[in-house]
Amino acid sequence: MIFSREYVGYLARHTVKHLIEAKMIRADKPGAVEERVNNGLLDELSLEDRINEEVRVILDAYQNEMQRTGASYAEMFKKVKIELARKYKAVL
Incomplete structure (x- = not known):
């Protein structure tokens, strides 16, 4: 926060x-x-903190696939965070 x-x-x-x-x-x-x-x-x-934690959990689950494809953690973090903010109708 x-x-x-x-x-x-x-x-x-x-x-x-x-x-x-x-x-x-x-x-x-x-x-x-x-x-x-x-x-x-x-x-x-504290909503943004909860969203960030959820993003980390999601990206941890896809860590191996991200390494195989060469996806940037920072870029994926931003994309997933935007989607979760949209899902929760949050303004960050």
Whole structure:
């Protein structure tokens, strides 16, 4: 993940505070809203890490075939990652 968990927590707190001050949302329990926003941000931001791990697993399964055909690991990584991002409808 490109951001630390602490920074994501800060972003969640700041976002909720701003939304409440702008009267865009009402919250009886701002802490609970902050926690849900934090969890949502963490989930979205860690999506690329999960996709990268899945790409590694897929390429490990085809390692021998890639060596036989002379396929570049970096190129295949990029292609498989693009396909998985499309599959998960992710914007990376």
